[in-house]
Every structure is written in C-alpha cells, then in structure tokens.
Amino acid sequence: MQKPCACGHVMSVKLRTVIYSKSVEIEHVPVYSCEACKHSEIFQEVKEELKQCIEGLGSAPAKQVLQFNELNELAHIIYVVSDKEYIHLTVRDIVEERINQLLDLLLISQSAGDVAWTAEIRSRLAQISRHAVKANDLIG
Ligand SMILES: [Zn+2]
Known part of the structure; x- marks a missing residue:
C-alpha cells in the first residue's frame, strides 16, 4: 500500500481524521502520507465516497464525529x-x-x-x- 511521493520518498496509507467545515470530524479516512515532506492526499479509491459523505452533510453541518470505516x-x-x-x-x-x-x-x-x-x-x-x-x- 505504497506509492511514490513527488519528493522521491515513499508514501504509505494511514487512517487519518479529516475535519470538515471545522465541526465534523471524519475518523479513519485512508490517506497517503509522506514521512519525509509531510505531503498527504486522500486515497484515490475513497475520494468519491468521501465527497458524497461531505455533500450529504450540507453547508452548515452540526458538530459531529463520523466513522468513515462504517460508511465505506x-x-x-x-x-x-x-x-x-x-x-x-x-x-x-x-x-x-x-x-x-x-x-x-x-x-x-x-x-x-x-x-x-x-x-x-x-x-x-x-x-x-x-x-x-x-x-x-x-x-x-
Ligand atoms: Zn514527500
């Protein structure tokens, strides 16, 4: 579960908490991250479902914690x-x-x-x- 980073190091997949609109914490989102330059990006295969999940929250979501592993x-x-x-x-x-x-x-x-x-x-x-x-x- 690795892919090369633009800086030349290797990025590996970790589960991270993504914060949306300062009020929604989405836990356990697969993210590629590079230890060397700290670059990170959402795991390609879950991007669409994460987008749908965020869209479903509306523009002013209430404070809440979601478990992405329960949705995806x-x-x-x-x-x-x-x-x-x-x-x-x-x-x-x-x-x-x-x-x-x-x-x-x-x-x-x-x-x-x-x-x-x-x-x-x-x-x-x-x-x-x-x-x-x-x-x-x-x-x-
Ligand atoms: Zn890097």
Whole structure:
C-alpha cells in the first residue's frame, strides 16, 4: 500500500481524521502520507465516497464525529487490516469474513421486510466487489 511521493520518498496509507467545515470530524479516512515532506492526499479509491459523505452533510453541518470505516467498505478493510488483533489474517480472509457478515445481515433485513436497510447492505456488498480486487493488490 505504497506509492511514490513527488519528493522521491515513499508514501504509505494511514487512517487519518479529516475535519470538515471545522465541526465534523471524519475518523479513519485512508490517506497517503509522506514521512519525509509531510505531503498527504486522500486515497484515490475513497475520494468519491468521501465527497458524497461531505455533500450529504450540507453547508452548515452540526458538530459531529463520523466513522468513515462504517460508511465505506474499503476504509473498513484497511481499518481491520491495520488492527494488530487481526494481523494474522490475510486481506482475502478479511474480505470473505466481511462478505459473510453482510450476507447474514441481508438475510435478516430481507426477512424483516426492511427495504431501506436491505438497499444499504446491497450497496455495501457492491462497494466490496468494486474494491476487493484493489484492496488485494494494494495491501496483499
Ligand atoms: Zn514527500
């Protein structure tokens, strides 16, 4: 999970807190950062979802703390991978376990007839299938 920085050093992915509009803290956002020159940039694959998350807050958001790993499946996978407790697991294990977890939830939401919840779980599963290959390439 590294890429070259303009200064010649290597940037690696870390989970950072991004502060929006001085009142919203978005925790666990994957960010590339360079130790040498302190340059940092939002991880490309989550940019769109972070933008959507910020747009959803409106122009004058109330003070709040959001967990980006709960909104974004790629951030969730990186979050789990960086947790020392799960260091023995491969990205593939984590992705598989997450898919199983979501499929269980999907069964529950469907049998409860909860349409909104079912749609949310489906969109999370879609995020995983979009991101899983990249996550494997980058972290694996
Ligand atoms: Zn640099």
